Structure formats: C-alpha cells, structure tokens
Amino acid sequence: MSSLHIYNSLTRQKEKFEPVNPPHVGLYVCGPTVYSDAHIGNVRTFSSFDMIYRYLRYSGYKVRYVRNITDAGHLTNERGEGVNRMESQAKLESLEPMEIVQKYTVGFHHVMELFNTFPPTIEPTATGHLIEQIELIENLIENGFAYEVGGSVYFDVKKYNETYNYGALSGRNIDELIAGYRDLDGQDEKRNSIDFALWKKASPEHIMQWRSPWGMGFPGWHLECSAMSTKYLGHEFDIHGGGMDLKFPHHECEIAQNNGSTGHGGAKYWLHTNMLNFNGQKMSKSLGNSILPMQFITGDHPLLDKAYSPMTVKFLFLQSHYSSELDINIKGLQDAEKGLKRLMDALKEISNPKYHIANVATTALTEIEEQLSRLCGECKTNMDDDFNTAKTIACLFELSTIVNSLKAGIIKPEQLSSDSISMLQKTLNDYLTDVFGLQEDNENNNAKLDEVMQVLINIRKEAKVKKDFATSDKIRNELLEKGVQLKDEKDGSVSWSI
C-alpha cells in the first residue's frame, strides 16, 4: 500500500510500517488532562499526530484514531498522601470537578479546531471507563502482577520483570531505578519503590472517588490508556503516540500493564513527539512560562510582538521534524508567516482556471516537466520517510518557484502539458490542504470585503490613468497602514491581501 517507514521508539530504529490488519490502522494518542488550558506545546504534539493521521489516510489506510481525555485526575505525588489534581483545582476555583473538566474540554476542542485539526474518531474519557479499568486491575492481580495493600493496588514491577522487560521502551533497568529512588522517603505500602499505583484509596474528603473491590478510591495514573487502547484497538494495534515526556514512566507502565494483563505490549510502533521551547527555554506548566494558543492568536503576551495566526504557528511546527526539539521565537514566527504566505499564494495562483487549458502534451517531457515530476514524487518519498514534513515543505517551495515562474512568464505555458499543470496543482493542494491541514486565514475570503476593495481599486485605477500618482499612492499607503496590501500585477490587474 505504501512504503512508509517510521521511527519506532521501542526498537530505536526506523522500521517499515506494516499494519497488523491492513488496510486498517489503529492509532492511539495520549490526550490532554483537562484541568487547565492546553498550552502551545500540547498543540504541537496534537498537530503532529493530526498530520500523521492525515497522511495515513492520504496513503489509503482506514484509521481508527483514539485520543483520550484525562478527566479523572492523578496523584500529584505518588509517594505522598494522594492529592487528587482535579479536586484541588476545584476547591481553588469553587467549582465542581466536572465543571472544570467540561470547561477545559470545550476550550481544548476549540483550540484544536482553530488549528484545523481533525477530531479523533473516538475520544474516550477516563471517568467513562472505570469499569474497564477496574477489570484490568483484577486481571493483573489474578495474573500475579499486582497486589492490594490497605485499599490501594500496586503494580509489582520486580515480579513483572521476571517475565518481561520493564524498561524496554525507556532504556532503564530496574536496579538503577531502585537505587535512584533510595533516598526518597515515604515508600510505605509498596513492596518496591518502583511499583506504581493502579488504584489509590481515597480519603473521605476526596470528591472524585469511585467504588471498587478494594473500597472507595480512584484509578492510577497510567491505567486509563491501557484500558481504553485495549478496548478500542485490541491487544495488538499499530501506533501509540504521545509527547516525549510521557515515555517514562507513563508509556513504560502502560506496556507493563498491557503485557501483564493480555500478554501483549499493545502497540507495535511507539512514536514520540519532541518538546517545544520558547526563546530557548523549556516551556512547562511548572515553570509558568507556557504561552497559551489564544495568546499567539491575539498577540496578547509580553513575549510576542504581534498576533500570529494558528496556521503560521502550525507551519512553523511543520518546518521541523516532529521528533526534534523546536525553539519557538519571534524571528521564527515571522519567517514562518512569510514562508506560508508564499506557498499559499502559489497554490491560489495555480488553482486559477487560466492555467488549466487543454494543452497538448508533447511526446517528450520538457526539462521543467521532469523537474516537476521529480519534485512531486519526492513529496511522497519524504513523507514516507518518517513523516519528514520539513523536507516535503522544501519540495513545495521549489514547486512554488515553478508556479511563480509560470506567472511571471519565465516559463511559457507551452512548456507544460495540462497533465503537468494538474499534477503541480494537485501536489500543492494535497500536501498543503489535505496532509498538513493548512488553510487560508478566513479574513481573505470575505466576499463583501472584496467588493469594497474593488471600489477602492477602481478609484485608484482611474487616478493612475490620469497619472495622478499622489492619489493612487495615498490609497495604497493608507490601506497598507491598515494591514491591507495592494499589488499591481504584471497583467494589469490588482490583487489585495491582508
């Protein structure tokens, strides 16, 4: 079906992508915890997986894309007294926990829509799958990989490691982990410091707690993803993704839970997207320097010089590889804005019907056609190589140069058959629109505004005919001050853009 190769974190090498059950592909991505606003780093991760989802579909796969919503809250401190995140934030804001969940879920969806990402095909919540999670724990206890102590249940990592390899994904070994934990106190109930909670007993004041065979409590941090990926994608599925920061312990624990309960590790391929920095500094909730997506869009942040559209930010992401760390800064945003405009202008230009006239194909391909054909083919080759969007974009820029040369008359229409023109248009459109999910900022697509602009353009045209350049320049300059740029095109027409 395709020659896609992806870098598998589990094996630490690039592998040919062979779905368990083609043409179907199961994709699971660890979603957000909805107890605060999603920040721009979250958006990078989910945009990356959106691109992956889109490209898999574009390649002909039928994808079930599951991305969870974590709404149950986790321990802030696994060794400590078990503060439920959802609950503490709720008290702070005097809201019901589920109100917070609702508020931030809606906000998250809104942001993802602004960034033009597709919703997953299933978006399960942790609280909606407590039965499955409890069943999973019972299963693990039965299989001897979990033990109950005083109303809590822990995963027995040492026991697990006798049969499986805890650390296969993250490259850690349990002896070192135990050694590393030694100086930390409060390992009261656990058999070993590295054991992790599957179910945590809740104290009476916890608002979010549920009935279980071990008493009232709440599920452990890693449990929901195992339960829900198994439920919707099966014991063995194709791709599991998430941010690099989840590799350990979260994904390592997930694999352990999967193996311990089903005998299978879950996903065949593990993908990790890398972190986003701002001005060279790590962006994180704990450092308090995270910029919210809406702040980019409004420009309302002391570190930003102006507003940047979601598409500009997304394009900046796509210009680097998903597995590379990316530093976001003003210069980069400005560059991305210009670069994206160049590509979108080229797409708009080549979509003009005037290029799509029946052109007789010559028997031999012209030099330009050969170059064009090569570039279009390379887009796929590059994407098949672990979703190399940066390289693909480089090809698209080169295709744009062909479009612009055509527009400028440097390349003559005779040099390109209508098939070549179609291929050029299709490639730009497919990758920009379908695979990358980039779109025109809708300000440019207002019909009424265009009518108004035509009035101004006509007045200016008349002034120009009369050689009244003072008036014509006044119109152009004052519009520019308002952020609208007029361009006198080669063919005598005038175009405008915001």
Place this chain on the structure above:
RNA sequence: GGUCUUGUAGCCGAGUGGCUAGGCAAAGCUCUGCAAAAGCUUCUACACCGGUUCGAAUCCGGUCGAGACCUCCA
C-alpha cells in the same frame, strides 16, 4: 548521579559516507510611474581533537557545550 538526545552558514532548520536541502535575512540585477510581489545571481556551513575509509557533517573514540527524562507536564 543514572538513561538518552543534541551541537549545521547572520537566524531557523533538513540531511541515507562521495552529488545544490529549503525558508528568512543581506547584496546585486530584471520587471514596475513608484512600490510590493516575483524571477535570476551571490554569500556554501557542519563545536573541538583524534581514528576508520580512496573519501565523513554523516561511522567510532575522546573533550567541551546545550537539552530532555528519572517528579505534575504533550
């Protein structure tokens, strides 16, 4: 401390041992009433020191620097 990643031209950022990444910026030219846009041209780098090789940005070793995870985070 442990595990891992990384160091590429003014900036960002791809790079499969030998062939121009690309974008932005800068300079020149062309086009234009002037602009803008666009086209062409120029600027050609791989932290440092060794090694392997006919040949290394790419592989290996070391040094120095940066970062991530090990603790809530995508």
